[in-house]
Amino acid sequence: MTRRVCSIDDNGSGGGGGGGGTRSSSARSKPNQNGRIKVESIPMRPIRMKNQENSPLDSRCILVVGTSGTGKTTLLNIFTGANEVTGSGAQGVTSETVVVPDSIHSNYPQWIDNPGWSDPGGKSDSHVFKDLLKTMQDLGIYNLQAVIWCVTPQPRMDANLQAQARFIHEFTEENEKKKIWNNVIIVSKGKVHKNLEEDCQGARTAATSLWVHAQPICLGWELATPEIVQGTEPKLRREILRIYTEEEIRGAMEVAIDSLPPPIQVFEQVVFANQKCLSCGQTGDPRLMEDKCHRGKKQGHTGTLEQRFSKKEVGVAVAGGAVGVGALTAISIATGGAEALAALPIFVAPSSILAGHRFFNTSSTNPPPCGPVRINDMRWNCCGQPEVGGKGCTDMCDLCDKIWGEGPGCVLIRNPDRGLQGQMNTYEVHVKNHDLVQNEVPHNNKKTKSIVSSEATAIL
Template sequence: MNNLSQRCILAVGNTGNGKSFTATVFGAQNVIIGHSSKSQTDTITIHKIKNGGFYIDTPGFDDSDEDKGDDDTVRSIFRKMFKEKIQKLTTILWFVTPDVRAKGSYKRQAKFIESLAEYCNGNVWENTIIVTKGDTIQTGPRDAAREIAKEIRRTQIDVLLKTADFKILLFESLKPESVYVKGNFTSEMLNEFGVFKGSEPDRILAKYESLMKYHLNYPIHLSLKIVKCSKCSEENDRRLASSMCHSGTESFHPETECVHVGNVIDIHPSSHFKKHSSHYVDARTQQVFDHSPQAWTVRVFSVGIVNPTCPEFVHGYWNCCGNGDVNSSGCKEVYRCCEKDLHSSGCQRIYDVCRHKIGEPTCLTICRSCKKRSDTNGCKERCNNCKDDNSRNKAGCIKTSHKFSVN
């Protein structure tokens, strides 16, 4: 929009410090560039001014002393300037009041002014005029600007050496008992004390003209640099970026399941021992007697004893091996749990790690994806506010700072 033959003046400061009045001093016309809504105090208005050029009237910054900044105001100013294709600023008018309590506000505004030249080799403070509303200049704004400049530029050099000061007190705002009103001073004398009449805007303009003498030759270039946030989908110049991002990340397991630990195996739960078969043969009569536990139970219920004829066994043998000694050790090894052969497959199914039986309640919760326990560090990451595991590819969910990569 603007070129080197045009002035482009950016007015910065809190509401009520004289930004809109100064627009009229520069001959702001009714022609407004772009869209301006209901109130000049809460929108960015770009006026055409006399002799070509533009005056950008901005919303007031937060007046509180909390060091939280006013990101929405800053973002709106940058977006408006880039939207209207303003590529160079010749002068920054920083409107302040001599208030010792406003250090936090001064620092936020100074940080914004410093950011105007973020990708420019120029010194934005050489194009800045600190306009103090009153007849006394305080060091607060300048000290805050030095602090911010040193912090951002990481230098001990005073970059505000060529920053101009302009104290201005409107004669019409003074009380009748003011010494400037009662003294019947000429306009020239009033101007020496920083008092100007609103009815004489040319005198105010002349003061600005003298302070802006070399600004047109060394403008501040507004450049863009696109960076990507590592926490959300924002990809923009950091000064234009949305205030919404994702908060910190947390690890999580996407889907869990309850399981037993280990593989399923077949086992015999008890030890093994040697035994004979359940049948004993009387060598004299060749009568076969059943010695199984089931037969013992039947005899106990029928005759009251386990085996009424067993004490008479002096000759005989086990049917399984022909061993005649009723008290001899068994001829084969079996498991006590099921009396199956020693080499038989297990009679019970369990998990080989946790040793739980099939059908028993599960003993562990694990992640389906990585198979690790659910109480270990997760195998995926997500936003710890909205819990979206695809948050890096989506717009932010909370008002917080971005984490832009540095190229």
């Protein structure tokens, strides 16, 4: 397999030019503080754009992702001339998704920075991923020019690298799967092994576990201090120690980005993926759906249990019986005989039966109303079926008793990562997939797939 490794020349400048853009002076320019776009993190809200005239957007972007503390924001600042806040340790500093225009290169895409993955004090990795996709969807950014995957030097694949590789794999729609890896640049922060490929081997193995032909570009360096630059021979510093100045880092990144194939499509430019889960009712792009759904389906009732005979029916029966008894009594007195009273049971029995039935009738879960005598003949007011022996009339969730196909879901369908576990006191996991179908809604008098965002809010 051919490995792609980019380098810089002895002058610290990038080679070739490609279609990615042109370089201006290597001096860093301080960006306009209003020239950045911030996006509210999950729960997803309308995006607020600052100074849009100074921050032109196109449909391309460069995503910078990776574990907190691996130099994501530092690299963004070096390449774009931005001045985002950076940290010096493993704890993440970036707390929201930020879209930053490139103020150094005239034709390069904007960059998107985000809270790091695997941050002990940060949000869920899944929420970070969904927030990124939602940002791109809302801003009309349909294409990925590059994914900059920042890692620490690691020769072996671990669970964190596997999880991050899966998220990168999901940045593209189904028909674009696997192509994403041709547009990935792995950047290793620091130097542990003599060979750069060894420092990137863990991340590369995670990529090839998803697509055997994945060939992400590999870069790696430590950021030079003025003392190191002054006291070290340039070739030794770059080639052996792998310590780069900001200008050299920018040049190496330019070479790598210019060598990439055309941008990868994240969303269809006219039609977004629009599906619906038949279990919990979430709609939109499946990648933006919350990992919550209903557990299982059962037959149940949406109504409540009621007496089989209403108070009105019992009242009518009692009133009718009273009228009958009065009439028979009048006849008996008028005729002077008691024969008419023999018909009394005919008038008294219905009202007595209905009143007695209502008095002794109760739900199977309630205690008897009077001693051991009870009748279980309650009826569901939604369908009229009896409580005992009847069948359900509505599909419902077997855990939360909500109507099947209506949210919110009651169980996690993916095992939560560490960030999500820290946000919840209790949770239940039932591993399954959303029951997805294509969601079509009428638009302009014809059926078209429409842009519908997931209405699910973040878990907690």
